[in-house]
Amino acid sequence: MGPGDLLTVGDVARRSGFAASALRYYEREGLLATTRTVGGQRRYERSALRRLAFIRAARNIGLSLEEVREALHRLPDGRTPTKADWAALSKSWRSRLDEQIAALQALRDGLDSCIGCGCLSLKRCAISNPGDVAGAGASGAVYLPRPLTVDI
Amino acid sequence: MGPGDLLTVGDVARRSGFAASALRYYEREGLLATTRTVGGQRRYERSALRRLAFIRAARNIGLSLEEVREALHRLPDGRTPTKADWAALSKSWRSRLDEQIAALQALRDGLDSCIGCGCLSLKRCAISNPGDVAGAGASGAVYLPRPLTVDI
């Protein structure tokens, strides 16, 4: 196994935990490039695994594929994130996570203060109408992520 | 406006913040009953507004409509949640929120410890693979909610 070894989709699927169909999908979506054999089969560089680690991490933070693509495309040459890239990108995730946590905590606090009061009124209840209590600034929605995929 | 007043879909849409199409959808899905005029138009009781407040609150916590339906159907007579019902139901949401918060905090802590390390490895990175760090018990996924709807 030299450093130039190429991986098949099956290999990458097994080692990344993504389904082969997801890998093909990511390729179509411009998130993950491949080379091909003469017969047309996909062959992945090792760096694909790092790129996929990045993608999974971003998805776990709650980024959409669109945002992931954008982040990856901002790297020169569409290269796979290096240590420095990773540090910069992940730093911006931190505040996103902070916001999500704050929103959920506000929701929980509102819930605590609501339990037993039976208020359950639109407009007045902090849980029905968390805008005032979540208070994530002036602008629109607070983003919370999709379910975490833990089964890697 | 006596206590027996009935509301049209337009009224309910305006006062609840749900689109009329969503109200019709909820009715089809068995979440919200209506009476009809002789001409076949929907008329809502006042309690529909409380029921919708409950639905919105549950959705904000991250419950699916399926779960909301289940919760509502567990109430006798499919009645709209009373103060006591609300207290019981919302208490179970609290632990769900706690789990979500814990998962996000774990993710954030992992991110902090990862920034600058450049590890970015599947299986080893806490952000790519939060299963060990989120540690929400033995069973499957940690649930995080959809985006909060703040624009009531």
Add this chain to the structure above:
DNA sequence: GTCATAGTTGAAGTCAACTTCATGTCAAGG
């Protein structure tokens, strides 16, 4: 050379939670 295993494609399907559309009916003020 043979054959199992793994890979290829485009098109279509899935899921949740709604929205949009086309076409037609109701309610109520004047």
Add this chain to the structure above:
DNA sequence: CCTTGACATGAAGTTGACTTCAACTATGAC
């Protein structure tokens, strides 16, 4: 009575992130 705005319906469309399918081809151990 008439008009206008609100409401009715079923069917189909939307979005994101994939998965599934059917029919076909490549790879590589023997």
